[in-house]
Amino acid sequence: MFVRLLRRSMDINRYAALIVVAVLLTSLGTAAGQDDDGDARLRLRATPNVAFAPASVLFVGQIRGGPDDNEELYCPTVEWEWDDDTISSQTVDCDPFEPGVTEIQRRFSVRHTFDYAGQYDVRLHLKQGDDVVITSRVRVEIRGNNRRFR
Known part of the structure; x- marks a missing residue:
């Protein structure tokens, strides 16, 4: 029993x-970035997210979910807003979009150096023209004795 x-x-x-x-x-x-309705989501990571000034930080944005042939996300202008009074932007020349054939880029990475201590809310915007299609943000903390006055 x-x-x-x-x-x-x-x-x-x-x-x-x-x-x-x-x-x-x-x-x-x-x-991991999949909406229940299958919409694309942008996730942004920083490595390291805490460092001492001056600090070189690697940022990686990744689109999760959504279709591979999403015209709205095809060939975007990639804009990095650093929260240190600087912005980086990149627009590339792409082939014309073909539904069912063309695939979107899903990974975006860049390295940025923060010279001064502080907390920075870094934003990644994927844009079509002047319109922001999708955006994400991550906070990094830079430590040190050399704070910048804003």
């Missing part, structure tokens, strides 16, 4: 563990 109860308990625990794993995997898919 005890052995049977122990086996049932183990089966229930396995079943519960499978449910927990399924729920975690589902939530990780959403947290």
Whole structure:
């Protein structure tokens, strides 16, 4: 009798563990940038996100979700707003868009140096003309004794 109860308990625990794993995997898919409705999301990361001035920081933006042939996100102007009174912008010349054929760029990276201590809210904007299509931000903290006055 005890052995049977122990086996049932183990089966229930396995079943519960499978449910927990399924729920975690589902939530990780959403947290990784997939909207429930399949819209594209832009995620921005900074490495390192805490450093000492002067600090060179690598920023990586990644589009998650949405279709690969999203015309709205094809060949955007990439604008980095550094929150240190500077902006970097890049526009490239692209081939004409072809639905079902053309694929969007999903990864954008750049390195920026912060000379002064402070907290910086860095923003990545993907634009078509003057219109911001999608944007994301990340905060970096630069430490040191050389604060800049704003």
